[in-house]
Amino acid sequence: MSFLPPGHPPIPTPKTGLLLINLGTPEATDFFSVRTYLKEFLSDRRVIEINPLIWWPILNGIILNVRPKKSGHAYEKIWNRELNESPLKTYTREQALKLTAALGKKDQLIVDWAMRYGKPAIADKIRALKQQGCERIVLFPLYPQYSAATTATALDKAYQELQSMRWQPAIRTVPPYYDHPAYIDAVAVSLEQAMKDLPWKPDRVLIAFHGLPREYLNRGDPYHCHCQKTARLVREKLKLSKDFLQVVFQSRFGKAEWLKPYAQDTVEGLPAEGVKNLLMISPGFASDCVETLEELAIGLKETFTENGGDNFAVVPCLNDSTASIAMLAEIASNELKGWLR
Template identity: 55%
Template sequence: MGVGATATGNAKATVSLPEGHPPVRTGRIGVLLTNLGTPDGTDYWSMWRYLREFLSDTRVIELNKAIWYPILYGAVLTTRPQKAGANYEKIWNRDKDESPLRTITHGQAERLAEAFADEPRITVEWGMRYGNPSIASAVERLTAQGCDRIVMFPLYPQFSATTTATANDQLYRALMKIRHMPTVRSVPPYYDDPAYIEALAQSIETHLAGLDFEPEVVLASYHGIPKAYFEKGDPYHCHCQKTTRLLRERLGWDDKRLRTTFQSLFGKAEWLKPYTDKTVEALAKDGVKSIAIINPGFSADCIETLEEIDGEVREVFMHAGGQNFSHIPCLNDSDAGMAMLETLVRRELAGWL
């Protein structure tokens, strides 16, 4: 699974060890890309295992387990695996028999490893918070190669306890089992980083230049969180709003041309508003005929962008009277996206190389 540059003797201890000393591999630096996760397949039990792990996370669902677990193991895990599996079927990478998120994240790791090919001490790995390959397995591969320092990169531009924090939690759960624990750093949220804003702006400009229509409105649609989480202090909403504001300033647009919305609701509680599906419906009914949607909170295209936005939300807009709809792809492993990731990683490696 490793995609880092190959090292020679650099991965071994440079000191002489006494006779009988356990073998030691040190001296390497790991870079670990992490994203949300993916099921192993679209069948019922693959989806069941994935959803159980995801929806059992107390960072994601903060309800008391005595209240939530009967719901989770009752109605949710009885019915949701079939529906989720059917949606994944629409976007599944059949050539590699995996989800697009897994394909893209692997590609990001490979391209980042290529960017560090001149740094023989660097090894790049990737792992998922939920599903496979796990964060724990990625840490195991890094330490086996002699990485005693690790830069963890949660691929979430905007911080939320439901994403960045739980990924870091999982990293430390893995480290708790290691006697010779490596030193770790975690890349901070990069929602307002100039390199990130510039990469987003370039992706919008390039995409819109290739369309045969001009969108009257562009929506920046972010994954939602329950409003209660924001009220308890989660900074996610503020991070999303700042990303859109900076992107708007970079593009020279006003707040009517580029708007913030939130998607992917779950359950009956109120989530961050305005909702993406309700917004596109209202725009179409108000006479807007052409829109585009970008997902700045996603570093890679996945079920929420490919099936929900480019599928369900597109259908809502067209059904309400819209005529032209375009989804702007995530940065993925594009040149602009990878240049941005490399910039942030090299910044965090300062003092280690």
């Protein structure tokens, strides 16, 4: 029996939403598509904390006229031709689809995905979930290690949309999962399996995390500590030494000091130390992307072999693997407790 007055718009059955949030990607590899993406990304005050009066002319006068061509070339090398999109978008979509099946509760739960930069936008997805009847939404930033430049800015964007809504959904956020047992297990298993599958034995394994300006650490960002703990727990899980499984930081940008040791410098110098067979893993990324598929698997491989290395490989990210979906489902379920019958 309905108690709605005549002419009242239909009210959807109350549901709960789970929104996966990843970094983002250009819509295409051409100059202007990449420029649009980079402009949004590099204009974020959480990412670039330089005084805007100094940064704006550098960004708009130099970087956005030079970097899109270089970045577009990198994306070209790893682009998903079949779907005409970046692998990051492909894998994030698949994670959402497979999580829907893994979590069940289809009559109560809607799983969706969004990007902090580019499309689909976080604001659009939050509004779409609300329109589908989601009175409660769990935000799940796909960043195992917390940083203001990743997790915080993704949540900022979500909160910004909430500020514009008269009828806000209730919100929960998934905390960083850098030391969650399911995450450590999944990373350790993927590394162990990769070492077994190689036709050669690695002399060293580099566990690479995306870099961050050293100044951000000095200001209190916990990212460096989270990365180090992830690496320590993986070492302990697999009973590996600190010398064998070594932490490095990739993707340095600009002239300021970033977290060390730098991946580029480390890889360049390893052959001279007798390391001829090198394996890399980058567990800070939930999905393979330009930083793993191009920067590591192509760029650093060239660096290693040009300096005397023999064999080089990169462990795939967890992506939409069975272990990945099971891990994401376990973590999400903790935040969904009490919200699903």
